[in-house]
Amino acid sequence: MNHSDVQDHMADYLEGHLPLEKRALFDAHLDDCSDCFGEIREVQRTITLLRSLPEPEVPYGFAESVMGLVREREDRASWIDSLREALKLLASPRVLVPASIAMIALGIIGGTRQVQDALLISASSPQFAGQTQPSEDSRLAGIPAPGASFERAPVNRVRRNPTLQIRFHSDPVLANLLGPIGVPAYPVAELAPVFSRQFLRNDGQLGARWVADGFIQGVSPGQAGVLRVAAPTLGGTQGMNAGRVGAGNSTQTLPLEKQPTPDEWLARLRRSPGDFASLLSNSSLAEQELWIANLTRHAIERGELNEVVAALRESSSNKANLLAEDFAAGARGSIADGSRSENSRMPAHD
């Protein structure tokens, strides 16, 4: 037995799994080799140290907090189920046909080109971000995270204010048919700074659902302009049951500030990493995550990731240094997502 054999069989030796004959050879080598003897002794003590670590105490009330989160999610799921049921009703011919007529008419009133130009963007799309300003902090309104924001919205608030789901589609009939199912939700209250409460007509789920299928004339990121929101309104909350659709529509016009493009944000980050990190740290956790994911991806596409990470790391700002690691981790995540590494899978018990 030589040094290499000792390395190969060390674990088995320490656990007493070596056959008697091999163990005797192993012992004989250790008797003659002080290096291997010292090494194996140190490994043994290392293991002893590892096992001497005190058992961490589970945080007080941990199980209760988990169950609280579980119940929140169940509540939310049941709400989505009820929404899905309601949408099935909305998609029924007695409602869909008159609704579609009204929506097409709306497109004509609002300008055919506007409807055609309306974007097919789900609320989870980063492009969505450039069009609205859900955050009070307009400087960071570039890339909000509607879906993730929903996560932090207390369920009871969602229940009081029906969740608004926005879907953009060039075809009003399709938009109505496809509905907002599966699109990350965005609480009404979160959009209040963008759309007036009057427009959102928070008088029950019905109004909110119709708003959900409203059209928003797209304003691309980086483009200054006017956000026009138009949606058909029902002739009262009983309208759906009666199969009637009100003739009116609501239009809300909001000025939008010019939103920086991702390139401009990257340039700004590299110019003043500390200021950028400070600005980002004032936004919500969900917004931060989406920002990091989007800008990381954009930096990779532009081949600028190394420069961005270097700028953040070299900054004297602690927040920027932390952000550098987030970008680096985000880059690894992007690569891992592409290859679907083993560890990213859920246990395959199905």
Next chain:
Amino acid sequence: MGFEMVERGPIVGVDAARPSTRRRGVVVEDPDTDLIRRWKEGEDGAFEQLVRRHEQRVFGLLMRMMGSREEAEDVAQDTFLSLHRHGRRFRGDSRFSTFVYRVAANAALNRRRTLGRSRARIEKLAVRQAAGDDLPYSPRDPEDATAGIELTSHVREALQKLSPALRMPVVLYDIEGLAYAEIAEVLSIAEGTVKSRIHRARQALRVELKSLLGKSDEESSL
């Protein structure tokens, strides 16, 4: 020649040291079977009992992996939420505890450290400190508090210096006491890979903790 035997775990014989329900890859009995069945049948409280039963092992593993109490708590929550979402699909091909470890390991390895979470951790820490609960570990014996904390922090730091790919197997084996086969299942890697990673991790830790090893020897000989 003789070596001192460590107090617990695989080094004195994996199977003998741990009350494993598994022998030679055959599941003999899973203590969670009844709870899982009741949970799948929709019984209120069954999942909560599962959380209580496994919170210690999940939190322990994640504490070693994440290195921070706040982050471990976050990931532990993610783990149990993920279990709640996907756990009903568990078919009993392995022990439920192995499944739990697997979900926790995935959650830990997939965890992205973000600025936002850093901020959340700071906020949680502030709350804990205000409540007088700011120590990451509580030494069991107050007499050993100073030495214990110092030693503990060195070992924890050394663990954190390992890459997650090496840290996870050594934590699962040397601290949590899982068998090679279980770790292979938890991490979806070959058993041979598990062994080699544990070996490499121990060697890296040995180098990192060299200054403490003599001290440990003195303490253990007392």
